[in-house]
Amino acid sequence: DVKVTQSSRYLVKRTGEKVFLECVQDMDHENMFWYRQDPGLGLRLIYFSYDVKMKEKGDIPEGYSVSREKKERFSLILESASTNQTSMYLCASSTPGQGRRYEQYFGPGTRLTVT
C-alpha cells in the first residue's frame, strides 16, 4: 500500500528558529511536493522536486528551502521561522503511472505553530 509519512503531526517552534519538516515515501516516486494549507486559501505549492537533488520553486517559495538527497526523502526547511508560517504543511509524491496520470499521494500533514 502506498505510504507517505511526515515526521511530526504537530510542531511548535519559536520565531527565528530553524525548522526541518521531513517527508518520506516508500513508493519509489520521482516527484515530491510541499504544500501549505491555510483557511480560505486552499493548498499552495511551496516547492517540488522531480528527481534527486533537483528542485523547482512553486508559487510561494519565499522563506523556505528544500533538500532531496535521496529519492524517498524530501525535506522542507524554514531558515528562520516567522509567525506567518504557522500553517498546515502537506507533503505529496507522484509518479507517471498508467497513462501518465500523476495522481498525488499525500502524507497526513504537519500542523506547525510558530510563536
Place this chain on the structure above:
Amino acid sequence: SQQGEEDPQALSIQEGENATMNCSYKTSINNLQWYRQNSGRGLVHLILIRSNEREKHSGRLRVTLDTSKKSSSLLITASRAADTASYFCAGSRGSNYKLTFGKGTLLTVNP
C-alpha cells in the same frame, strides 16, 4: 495562481441526498483531478478526468468536464455521513506532474 475554484464553498445535505460540487478553472488543462480531505488529514485522490473526456464514473462518484466552459462538476450520489469532508479540484497543466488546487468545498452530510 488559482487553477481551480470550487463552488459552493460549503454544502450541507441530508444522508441519502446527492451532492454536487463545481469547479471552474482559468487556463487549459491536461487533466483535472478531484481529491477528498477529512478534517485535519492529508488529501486522498478520488478520480481523474482527462481533457478529451466528458464524463467519468467511479462507484458513487460522477465527474463531468466541459473544456469550453473551463468547468467540472463532482456528483456524489446517495451520500453518507462518512462522505463529510472537504473536496478539492486540481488541474494539471504543462508538465503533468504539477497540480494547482482550488480552495475546496466543505461537504457536511447530516445523518
